[in-house]
Amino acid sequence: MAQTITDRRDVQFVLYEQFNIETLSKSPKFKGLNKKTYEMVLSEARSLATKEMLAISPEGDQEGCQFENGKVKMPESFHRAYNLVREGEWIAVADDPEVGGQGMPQIIATSVMEMFQGANVSLALFFVLGHGAGKLIELFGTKKQKELYLEKVYSGEWGGTMALTESGAGSDVGALITSAKKNSDGTYSITGNKIFNSCAEHDFTENIINPVLARIEGAPAGTKGISLFVVPKIWVNDDGSLGEPNDVVCTGIEEKIGIHSSPTCSMTLGGKGNCRGTLLGEENKGLNAMFHMMNEARLAVAIQALGGASASFLYAVNYARERLQGKHLTQSRNPDASPVAIIEHPDVRRMLLWMKAQVEGNRSLNYYVAMCMDKAEIAENDEEKERLNDRISILTPICKAYTSEKSCEVCTMGIQVYGGYGACREYPMEQLLRDCRISTIYEGTTGIQSMDLLSRKIGMKKGKPFKELLEEMQSTVAEAKNKPGLEDIAVQMEGTVTRLLETALHLMQKMPSNISAAFAQSYPFLEVCGDVVIGWMLLWRASVASSALSKLLGDKDEEKRKELLKKNKDAAFYDGQIQTARYFINSMLPETVGKMSAIKNMEAAPVEITEAGFGG
Amino acid sequence: MAQTLTDRKDVQFVLFDHLNIEELTKGKKFEDLNKKTFEMVISEARSLATKEMLPTSADADQEGCLFEGGDVKVPESFHRVYDQIKKGEWIAVADDLEVGGQGMPEVISLAVLEMFHASNSALAGFPMLGHGAAKLVEIFGTEQMKKLFLQKMYSGQWGGTMLLTEPNAGSDVGALETTATKNSDGTYSVQGNKIFISGGEHDLTENIIHPVLARIEGAPKGTAGISLFIVPKIWVNDDGSLGEANDVICTGIEEKIGLHGSPTCSLTLGGKGNCRGFLLGGENKGIRVMFHMMNEARLAVAIQALGLASSAYLYSVNYARERLQGKSLTGAKDSPQVPIIQHPDVRRMLLWMKAQVEGNRSMNFYTAFCMDKVAITENEEEKEYLEDLIGFLTPICKAYTSEKSCQVCGQAIQVHGGYGACRDYPVEQLLRDCKITTIYEGTTGIQAMDLLGRKIGMKQGKPFKSLIKEIGKVTAAARKIPDLKDLAGRLDETLTSLTMTTMQLAQAAATPKVLEAFAHACPLLEVFGDVILAWMLLWRASAASTKLDKILGDADDEKKKTKINKNKDAAYYHGQIQTARYFINSVLPGTIGKMNAISNIEAAPVKITDAGFGG
Known part of the structure; x- marks a missing residue:
């Protein structure tokens, strides 16, 4: 049967051949784990x-969540799946443990989550959010808080959320006005309205734990005066038993373009003055704690988008193999020629290869970041740990923004491959696009990620992490230069990496005197960084594949090689890796270089145009 | 308002x-x-x-x-x-x-x-x-048909459709299986199943007239054997009165991502053997007739997409002016929230949308204007020149405008942030409604093949040269305007690259590298679109520059600025110049990069094995 969701062979390739994750088992933390365990889990x-x-994803899309009297009802079929995930x-x-x-x-968890997201975003989000809330408590909670919540949240017995956004505080989280007031018993009374809270109300679990950002009375304005609180839907008594409802009321859910079975809730906290929370971490240090969760959430959103894109790509490949339409281009004037599968048409192949390059390149990027986390965990010295953490930090905004933007494009292309059927609900493609659409927005829009990259990450530590990243790319290039069939694209890549450094330096130099014009280039800059990172990952893949392919092909002549490529699935896979890298580096990166020239122009028109000049 | x-x-x-x-x-x-x-x-x-x-x-x-x-x-x-x-x-x-x-x-x-x-x-x-x-x-109709229909x-008293697509005949219309058999009275009995028929059945009108593509029994295979028939939902008698129902049955409608108010119908013709139609335009001449309609329909789809994009842009500008969020990038520490239109990245998004909407508006209006000039010219040479331009521009209008319009609608959601994804706001519907435009009336891929396979090489490249000539006129004029000189120079350079890239690819298409060449048909169409947009925006900027100079007169820089800020017309004309600057300096360099990519004619899409795609 054709594969759906993620390509098993490709995932294995990334884990064991590109990143060689079995080396993790040398550390005490992962001792005892091996490929077999990983494969079993996956x-x-x-x-x-x-x-x-x-199986229940289309139903969830059609049925959606039902809101009635403060309660949110999930589609019936989702309960069983939620419980299976818990179990x-x-x-x-x-x-x-x-x-x-x-x-x-982490890299295995990432791979699991990619499959869950690719299968059913709405449902998978419950686990992402529950985990995120649990992690905050694990990292910043008191012993008591951990005792009360941790196991129940991580096990999925209780749900979790993150309550940041308010109607006047979206991208600008420092503008929030939810307030907290200390009570004599050490708890805080919370009052405020939150919106766009995913999974803040539902009927999967008896309780929901909300980490809430609020401002303690008298605290400074802006982000410096924000604290984080654990606010349960139902109060949890000191002995762990459930108390009274905690005045956390869902006042409505949004109707959205996608993820219809993920309830996007408006919440009123303390509408009757009875909402209490316990401080998580320290007063006014809420944003610090939240940033930890945000970084996790940003990578999770990238994986969400990637899962959708991966599913869209696989459906498109399968469809293109089965759908007969049009004659082969070389037979177009032959009235007796039979229709061929559309995968035979050059333009369809181009679409599929573009999708493949994006899906696989972004998979490698995101898995790589997860592996850096694993390596940071087991690093033997602080220097190595810092280096890895810096790498994660510089790549996080690229993962979040680039992977989500490109995944939406992949899902769009998936519709295009299906033609008219792609727009119909009978086929999965249009839902994949709709479900993916929010990924470029929540947990920090593409614009916010771009500002993070340009203003914080590139220049951090005098640019050391950025330069080290580029050096790492160049060492992949150096290796690829010695591999058959990769020499020319390795050279191309080398030049592009050098251009990226020049572009970044140019932008950093000009920034102090032209701050607005520079920031008008922030997304274009993130995008070219993403392109180059994908080029790097694909070249890395091709380099590994080239060695493996050489082993399979041995000294065979051209004719026999071709035959083997057709017959041997592994050979076809490895060759496919090389073709994907060739395509991306020869057909996509030249545009990236052009975009770098555009960035260097630093055209001021976006700043110069008057507001009235936009018309309307 | x-x-x-x-x-x-x-x-x-x-x-x-x-x-x-x-x-x-x-x-x-x-x-x-x-x-x-x-x-x-x-x-x-x-x-x-x-x-x-x-x-x-x-x-x-x-x-x-x-x-x-x-x-x-x-x-x-x-x-x-x-x-x-x-x-x-x-x-x-x-x-x-x-x-x-x-x-x-x-x-x-x-x-x-x-x-x-x-x-x-x-x-x-x-x-x-x-x-x-x-x-x-x-x-193409006879006098009697015109009189009847x-x-x-x-007037809209009766509706109309176009019945081309069948389950196995989508992009490949020549594969259709609907049949027609001549009756003794000159009508034809039509039998077959059609899908994806917009407006194929509805309750807005008492009758619906279907132009239907079908194959007369014994006709050649492929497109050479296709004829066109006029098949009314309700039979129309010779005196114009309505007769019996004509055995045209709607068997279902699609649930789609968008255009929910437009019924996409599956139709069964002659399921009971009682469906009749009139031949339109001669036996086996159906495709030629249909192409006329298709060209009209292709421009209409471009305009459909453009309208949605235009609306998405205006909603976004309005929202960005009203939505307060975040401080000014250059503001002091405790400065208040500003409308998001003040953030450079939001301005970049808006300006990109503006360039796309306005550039595509100009391109499509220009194509229609050429049609009007054809209608009034008495000079055969001029007529042919204009018709060549229209023929060349049509696939670009259809494919480029629809692709970019979808992107504009996507960007509109982005400007709206989380609200953009919510049904309370109009932009997510605009994206959903727009999505089909890159598919129906010939997908983007089909348009790109039309451009590379037919239009570029036709008449030894004459239409292509005419286009380059027209663009050259605008750059020559813009070179004389001090503020636009650099932009004109850049566009001229891009034109040279475009000519080289096009010739290179067209030559490859005539060799055994034909498959590799056609793997670059879409990228080629896209760079054509980009260059045409730059042409249109520069043309606009030239016209605007003259107008702006008149308003500003000899005022000094400070006064000019004040005027641009205060005078709505001045702001508009100034905006035209900024839009051209943005597109030519910030987008067109990427286009040149795309041309370099095309010139590589990378064979990977052809070389990769089917199994190599995985799955």
């Missing part, structure tokens, strides 16, 4: 995703 | 300053018309679109069409508005008075259609399809 997750989560302990895959986790590397 | 459909000032500018369509009134065909008439027509259409069509759009999206027992109910609110479209005679704006048209130039008709689509694309589809079907009857179709 295979079980795949089975759950395919058989249970995917399988899929929420805390990469967390320590002592807090209820499976103790897997 | 803020505008929401198309920018009035911008439409006026394109018509009267940029393209100067008043010159058409020198032609006999349009001699009774003038700027005032044009503006009146547009203004009435705007009023209808804004007051009637727009308010029913969101409801129709929610309500959709209902299919029951072979009948299709369109959203209730559409009935009243459709009647107003009929009464206002909005279906045949650019058609001759004697067939019931308003006799306006095509370019005016396009401006009207853009507003209709911007306000309610699902509803605007009905008059658009009705017009296309009627046009076929007008051009034409007036009723152009």
Whole structure:
């Protein structure tokens, strides 16, 4: 049967051939784990995703969530799948066994989540959010808070959320006005209205734990005066038993373009003056704590988008193999020629290859970041740890923004491959696009990520992390230069990396005197960074594949090689890696270089044009 | 009140300053018309679109069409508005008075259609399809057919469609299996199943006229054996009265990502053996006839997409002016929140959208304007020159405008942030409604093949050279304007690259590297689109520059700035120059990069094995 969601062979290639994650097992933390364990975990997750989560996704889209009297009802079929995820302990895959986790590397958790997201975004979000809330408590909670909440949140017995956004505080979180007032018993009374809270009300679990950002009375304005609180939907008594409802009321859910079974809630906290929370971390340090969660959430959104894109790509490939339409281009004047599968048409191949390059390149990028986390965990010295953390930090905005933007484009292209059928609900493609659409917005829009990259990440530590990243790319280039079939694209890549450094330096130099014009280039700059990172990842893949392919092909002549490529699935896979890199580096990167020239122009028109000049 | 459909000032500018369509009134065909008439027509259409069509759009999206027992109910609110479209005679704006048209130039008709689509694309589809079907009857029909159908179709009393697609004949129309058998009375019995038929069944009109592609028994395979038939839903007797139902049965409608108010029908013709049609335009000549309609339909789809993009842009500008969020990048620490239009990245998004909307508006209006010039010219050479340009531009209008419009709608969601994804705001519907435009009436891939496979090489490249010549005229003029000199130079350089890239790819297409060449057909179409947009925006900037100079006069820089900030017209003209600057300096370098990529003619898409795609 054709594969859906993620390509098993490709995932294995990334894990064991490109990144060689088995080396992680040398550390005490992952001792005892090996390829077999990983494969078992992934295979079980795949089975759950395919058989249970995917099957109910269209139904969830059609039915959506029902809001009535402050309650949110989930589609009936989702309950069973939610419980299966709980039973399988899929929420805390990469967390320590002592807090209820499976103790897997982050990169394995990422791969699991990619499948869950590819199968059913709406449902998978519950686990992302539950985990995020649990992590905050694990990292910043008191012993008591951990005792009360941790195990229940990580196990999925209780749900979790993150309550940041207010109607006047979206991208500008420092503008929030929800207030907190200390009570004599050490708790805080919380009052305010939050919007766009995913999964803040539903009927999966008896309780929901909301980490809430609020301002303690008298605290400074802006982000400096924000504190974080744990606000349960139902109060949790000191002995762990459930108390009274905590005056956390859902006042409505949004109707949205997609993720119809993910309730996007408006919440009123303390409308009757009875909402209490406990401080998480320290007073006025809320943003600090929240940033931890945000970084996790940003990578999770990238994986969400990637999962959707991966599913869209696989559906498109399968469809293109089956759909007969049009004659082969070389037979176009032959009235007796039969129609061919559309995968035979050059333009369809181009679309598929573009999708493949994006999906695989972004998969490598995001898995790479997860592996850096794993390596940082087991790093033996602080220097190495810092280097890895810096790498994660510089790549996070690129993962969030680039992967989500390109994934939406992949889903759009997936519709195009299907032609008219792509726009119809009978086929999965249009839902994949609709479900993906929000990923460029929440957890920090593409614009916010671009500002983060340009204003904080590139220049941090005098540009050391950025330069080290480029050096890492050049060492991949150096290796690829010696591989058959990759010499020319390695050279092309080398030049492009050098151009990226020049572009970044140019932008950094001009920024102090032209700050607005420079920031008008922030997304174009993030995009070229993303392109180059994808080029790097694809070249890295091709380099590994080239060695593997040479082994398979041996000294065979051209004719026999061709035959082997057709017959041997592995050979076709490896060759496909080389073709993908060739395509991306020869057909996409020249445009990236052009975009770098555009950035260097630093055209001031976006700043110069008057507001009235926009018309309307 | 803020505008929401198309920018009035911008439409006026394109018509009267940029393209100067008043010159058409020198032609006999349009001699009774003038700027005032044009503006009146547009203004009435705007009023209808804004007051009637727009308010029913969101409801129709929610309500959709209902299919029951072979009948299709369109959203209730559409009935009243459709009647107003009929009464206002909005279906045949650019058609001759004697067939019931308003006799306006095509370019005016396009401006009207853009507003209709911007306000309610699902509803605007009905008059658009009705017009296309009627046009076929007008051009290819017998006197009797014209008498029976034409007036009723152009007036909207009866609806119209186009029945091409079958489950196994989509992009490959030559694969169709619907059959026709000649009857003794000269009519043909038609039998087959058609899918994806927009407006194939509905309750807006008492009758629907279907132009149907079918193969007469014994006709050759492929497109050479296709004929076109006029198949009414209800048979029309010789005296014009309605007869029996004609065995055209709707078997279902699609649930789609967008255009929920537009029924996409599956139709069974002659399921009971009782479906009859009239041959239109000769046996086996169907494709030639249909191509006429297809070209019209392709431009209409471009305008549909453009209308949606225009609306998405205006909503975004309005939202960005009102939404307070974040401090000014250059503001002091405790400065208040500012409207997001002050953030550089939001301005970049808006300016990109503006460049796309305005550039594509100019390109499509220009193409229509060429049609109007064809209609009034008496010089055969000029006529051919213009027709070549139209033929060359049509696939670019269809593919580029639809692709970019979808991106504009996507960007509009982004400007709205989280609200953009919510149904409470209009932009997510605009994206959903726009999505089909890159697919129907020939996908982007099909248009790109048309460009590379037919249009570029036709007449030894004459149409292509004509296009380059026209662009050259604008850059030559812009070089004389100090503020635009650098932009003109850049565009000229880009033109040189475009010519080289095009020739290189066209040559490759004529060699055994044909598959590799066609793997670059879409990228080639895209760079053509980019260059044409730059041409249009520079042309606009030139016209605007003259106007701006008049307003600013000899004032010093400080006073000029004040004027630009205070005077709405000055701000508009200044905005035209900034838009051209942005596009040519910030977008076009990427286009040159794309040309370099095409020149590589990378073979990977052809070389990769089918298994190598995985899955």
